[in-house]
Amino acid sequence: MLEPRPLVAMIHAVPSGAHIAQQAFAREFPEARVWNVLDDRLLDDARSAGGLTASLRRRMLRLIGHVMDGGAQGLLLTCSSYGEVVETARTLWKVPVLKSDEAMFKAALAGPYRRIAVVASTPPAVPAAVAQLQALVSAVRPDRPVNIVTALNEEAAAADGAEDTARHLAAALYAAGGGDTDMVLLAQYSLTPARDALAELLGVPVLDGAGAAARELRDLLAVPAPERAEVVAP
Known part of the structure; x- marks a missing residue:
């Protein structure tokens, strides 16, 4: 039987991602007790190694084992680079384990949207997001086609505030011919x-x-949520 306030762990590779994920859970799943684990060498070591090595996979699995041993009832990996480790984790532990953007992609595809845009401010985020989608x-x-449009604007990474970031991303999307998209997906937590x-x-x-991950874990852990205003529709 789940506790009234289930323990949800999050494993982070960068502090900024940790902060954004914490805000999302406070907004979407405040009933959860959040446990944050940060290894800020994960990305640098993966880059230095040229990708995920067997040693790095074992390291992430040790971190996952640490939170599972600590009683985590759900887990989110906020670093997309380590998403492939999730499949292994799901065979080892019988609690929900989510990739960073998996819930967002599933929510987008489950809806009525036919033309979906993926926007980013760093080049590696675009192909990674499209591949997962x-x-x-x-x-x-499987019975409904989807048209995926991508837009990249590196200036958005250094924009002055949320509105300036949004303007850069919108400009990139229009320039890419994505002005008639039905839904937009943010390929990075930093754009939230x-x-x-x-x-x-x-x-x-x-x-x-x-935000999508927080909502999915809330639903998977069967925690009744109070009515909240919809935050993704304009």
Whole structure:
């Protein structure tokens, strides 16, 4: 039987991602007791090694084992680079384990949206997000095609505030021919603060990975949630 306030662990590779994920859980799943684990060498070591090595996979699994031994009832890996370790973790532990953006992609594909845009401010985030999105199509909506549009604006990474970030992303999306998209997905947690401003500019729903993950874990852990205002629709 789950406790009234289930223990949800999050493993982070960068402090900024940890902060954004904590805000998302406070907003979407305040009933959870959140346990944050940070290893701020994960990304640098993966880059130095040229990708995920067997040693790095074992290291992430040790971190996962640490929170599982500590009683975690759900887990979110906020670092997308280590998403492939999730499949192994799911065979070892029988609690929900989510990749950073998995819930966002599933929510987008489960909806009525036919043309979905992926926006980012760093080049590696675009192909990674598109690959994950495409990999889920056959499982979530095999009978309905989806048109994926991508937009990259590196200036958004250094923008002055959420509204400026949103303007950069919107400009990139229009330049990429994505002005008629039905939904926009933020490919990085760091773009989450611009979500609402971007939704207002574009007039379509905008989803962020951390918020979608918090909602999915809330549902998976069967915690009754009070009525909340919808935050992704303009």
